[in-house]
Amino acid sequence: MSLNKPYKNLTNMTNYLSNLRCSKCRKTFLASQQQTFCQDCSAPLIAEYDLQSASRELDRDLLGTLSKGMWRWQDLLPVQNPDQIVSLGEGDAPLLHSIHLRPRLELANLFIKDESLNPTGTFKARGLAAAVSKANNLGIHKLIIPTAGNAGGAMAAYAARAGMQACVIMPSDTPRANVEECRIYGAEVILVEGLISDAARLAQIKTKEEGWFDLSTFKEPYRLEGKKIMGYELAEAFQWQLPDVIIYPTGGGTGLVGMWKAFDELEQLGWLERRERPRMVSVQASGCAQVVRAFENHASPANSGRMLRPWRRDCACRLALLTGLSFRRSTIVRDVPLP
Numbered sequence: 001m002s003l004n005k006p007y008k009n010l011t012n013m014t015n016y017l018s019n020l021r022c023s024k025c026r027k028t029f030l031a032s033q034q035q036t037f038c039q040d041c042s043a044p045l046i047a048e049y050d051l052q053s054a055s056r057e058l059d060r061d062l063l064g065t066l067s068k069g070m071w072r073w074q075d076l077l078p079v080q081n082p083d084q085i086v087s088l089g090e091g092d093a094p095l096l097h098s099i100h101l102r103p104r105l106e107l108a109n110l111f112i113k114d115e116s117l118n119p120t121g122t123f124k125a126r127g128l129a130a131a132v133s134k135a136n137n138l139g140i141h142k143l144i145i146p147t148a149g150n151a152g153g154a155m156a157a158y159a160a161r162a163g164m165q166a167c168v169i170m171p172s173d174t175p176r177a178n179v180e181e182c183r184i185y186g187a188e189v190i191l192v193e194g195l196i197s198d199a200a201r202l203a204q205i206k207t208k209e210e211g212w213f214d215l216s217t218f219k220e221p222y223r224l225e226g227k228k229i230m231g232y233e234l235a236e237a238f239q240w241q242l243p244d245v246i247i248y249p250t251g252g253g254t255g256l257v258g259m260w261k262a263f264d265e266l267e268q269l270g271w272l273e274r275r276e277r278p279r280m281v282s283v284q285a286s287g288c289a290q291v292v293r294a295f296e297n298h299a300s301p302a303n304s305g306r307m308l309r310p311w312r313r314d315c316a317c318r319l320a321l322l323t324g325l326s327f328r329r330s331t332i333v334r335d336v337p338l339p
Contacts, residue, residue, distance in 0.1 A: 016053060016054045020221050024041045025041050036219055072091075079133045081137060086133045088125065088158065093117050095113050115230075127225075142211060145168055148171055174191070235263070240271055246280055248280065
């Protein structure tokens with residue numbers, strides 16, 4: 001499927017995707033075939049790139065001259081054929097130097113990356129753009145996702161753009177705006193009594209019985225790749241030096257892992273002027289605080305899931321596994337009075 005894209009100069013680009021690797025047992029998988037997660041250990045698969053070749057052949061400054069958007073980094077994203085990219089203009093959200101908040105917090109260099117200007121209004125557009133584009137690349141036509149909010153709307157929008165079937169399963173108490181957004185984009189919406197975990201169970205059943213492809217958090221490899229571009233954009237904006245601290249609103253943790261992956265790739269590419277990594281601050285709503293709970297219980301990658309409510313164990317375990325760090329080395333912010 002060829003889609004009109006708002007990006008120029010993509011046709012002559014080289015893609016450096018090499019394979020997928022299990023984040024736990026390190027087994028490799030073909031990126032040219034449909035993949036979900038490692039069937040041996042249930043861990044997420046991570047996209048790997050030939051960064052040695054990329055470091056020799058890519059000019060980081062030339063990438064800045066391409067038309068703005070996430071896909072100017074297509075060399076380091078998982079879709080080899082530019083004609084199969086499914087885009088609504090995501091990426092390159094503005095980085096705003098705070099005027100009013102910084103004196104109140106006594107911070108001279110406080111910046112806000114305004115992800116609300118992405119299609120569908122959140123950074124979820126980045127991850128779903130990458131995942132739906134890769135599904136298009138692999139010839140997948142039926143996409144399903146369990147969600148309690150913005151991910152469903154993003155998936156529905158990109159599936160509509162690609163002409164794919166979309167099924168969104170939501171808890172019945174999901175805000176009406178999120179439900180109607182999915183319906184407007186043409187997705188089938190199923191409301192279930194219970195929690196997001198109940199929606200996930202139904203998605204798993206429908207995947208097995210009806211042939212849908214599940215885009216749940218960390219159950220496919222490519223949402224992570226879209227989210228990582230936030231890290232590339234931050235490095236570029238700060239002249240290839242990483243900020244000291246990143247404060248990030250966290251749900252399942254894909255964005256945290258994605259940015260950390262981006263920083264590792266940038267270091268291997270030799271593009272960073274300074275190698276120090278930022279301190280990552282995870283901020284979560286009290287009703288969805290699996291990372292915070294793991295931190296409070298001093299969880300390591302081996303035991304992070306034991307501390308949490310059952311329906312949140314999976315994401316927290318995967319987050320600890322993917323970063324490879326103990327939550328003791330992370331930071332949380334809680335009970336912060338809003339201005």
